[in-house]
Amino acid sequence: MTSSSQVIVVGTGVVGSVIAEHCLDAGLEVLMIEAGPRVSRAQIVENYRNLPLGAKPDATASYPPADWAPHPFHGLEHLESTGPNKYDPTYIRYAGGSTWHWAGTSWRLTPEDMQLRSRYGVGRDWAFDYETIDPYYNMTERKLGICGPADPADQWPVRTRSMPYPMPHLPLSQGERKFTEVMRDKLGLRNVPVAQARNSGMPYDDRPACCANNNCVPVCPVGAKYDAATSLNRLEAKGATILENSVVYRVETGEGNRIVAVHYYDRDKTSHRVTGEHFVIACNGVETPRLMLMSADDRNPNGLANSSDQVGRNMMDHPQQGYTFTTVEPYWLGAGPVVNSGIMETSQGDFRADHAAVYFRLNNFARNRDIAKRAMSSGKVGRALDEEIRRLTATSLNVVAAFEMLPDPNNRLTLSAQKDWLGLPRPSVYWDVGDYVRRSSAEYSNPLAQRIAEAVGATDFKPASPEKFSTSKHIMGGTIMGNDPATSVVDRHSRTHDHANLYLPGGGAMASTACGNSTITMTAMAFMAAEALVSEAKGA
Ligand SMILES: Cc1cc2nc3c(=O)[nH]c(=O)nc-3n(C[C@H](O)[C@H](O)[C@H](O)COP(=O)(O)OP(=O)(O)OC[C@H]3O[C@@H](n4cnc5c(N)ncnc54)[C@H](O)[C@@H]3O)c2cc1C
Structure with a gap:
């Protein structure tokens, strides 16, 4: 059993994998410690196929958690949510992490x-x-x-790119093309192709091109979508050691408050200690602050990296509201990836002094499952039912408004009194989307959604309640970045202010959410952290 390594990376999600590869490429020795099991794509696809119909829309249902590495899962409350809104991220604790079931949408932040x-x-x-x-x-x-x-006319953000994308965008489906034209002609809004981590038209990274299964969430059956699991064999070929089914439960400090070791439980609940020189905790925006709080010791009684009292605070996401409506004319969505275009320009403007920005996306999910249920509940049978299913499949649209959210120290992750299978405290999160978001819903996004619905000829638009929001599962803020150690947890390189050799990269470090899906920004920050770590290791 490995008991020491130059670099220790905890977590094999996209953030941990990118850092590990950068370190390996620089000639460093890397050990990756992963809580969950290592599974094959075929197994996940088989799990999905065997799900009962009602469970198929649940993005985690194909990923039953291991006893020792629980994650939020239908029927298992790993995470306690308190406060006025429900906090329900659905991350996965498997080797490869949550990109197994992400959609791959990759909007950059704007300078603003x-x-x-x-x-x-x-x-x-x-x-x-x-x-x-x-x-x-x-x-x-x-x-x-x-x-x-x-x-450039189709790109977002506008006029900021210094390099072209490595691949052209995927074609829009018939319904998306029509929606784009209607938005442009009737509302003057740009519905642009999404930048997405998915191979378009050609193999890339030893993965095939997207063949439009429209099953990206919960799993791409062919691996055309990037997920971190696709990189693990390559990391091992470059020399990484990966320990799966190994749950890190304590990070140990030593002289000068430097990190000297991590402790993990294996699947038999046996504890192990591994020493190292440089430590990266990339367990995601919930599990990383949880681990910092669990690791409290005499030097750090409030938890590691927490002299500012900001660990676990400022939890953020993209609260969202959905609108499903029926049009008179057919649109026919559902060919291609599940998210393929979006209206981002509604996310910018001086109004942000008063209320949240919003991004609208027309989901390209094939809607036949919901629609068949709806059509059957109308009492129709035989040919009439068949025709109703066709009509609704062609004319049913689902538009989602995703909001930015402000960092609020009261939105806080703490350790619950409830324990998991290993006896470790579960995470608990107080969650309130805040007035900045509620005002946006009432005064900005609901009226805009109504105009969008009217433009496409919706017959049954209903505004969303300005009180009800779901989460986008984009976990941000709990180990927030800043220049001032008194008010932030990590510096610009995602290195903790309190421990010179400890990095906490990922969504937790993000200082603002904007509206667009955030993994591309987490990964860019992972590269920044990796560069800093390599220079530190090489004494530069
Ligand atoms: C349904 C869904 C759709 C999404 N779609 C998008 C999208 O389109 N675009 C986008 O930008 N984002 C999307 N996201 C979010 C995206 O999946 C995450 O932002 C991203 O996966 C985070 O990467 P990560 O490496 O930080 O964390 P994770 O991928 O969660 O990886 C963390 C890793 O750490 C391991 N780990 C956790 N605790 C421990 C421990 N104690 N010891 C050892 N290992 C541990 C986990 O098992 C896991 O492997 C989506 C999320 C969901 C749920």
């Missing part, structure tokens, strides 16, 4: 998204500007294989 405090007087500014992160976005797009539009 990173300067909310100085531009609009709300939230926090980032510790660096857009020009600083731009090269790391380029690296991310190449590493994950992100396809996107070549034409």
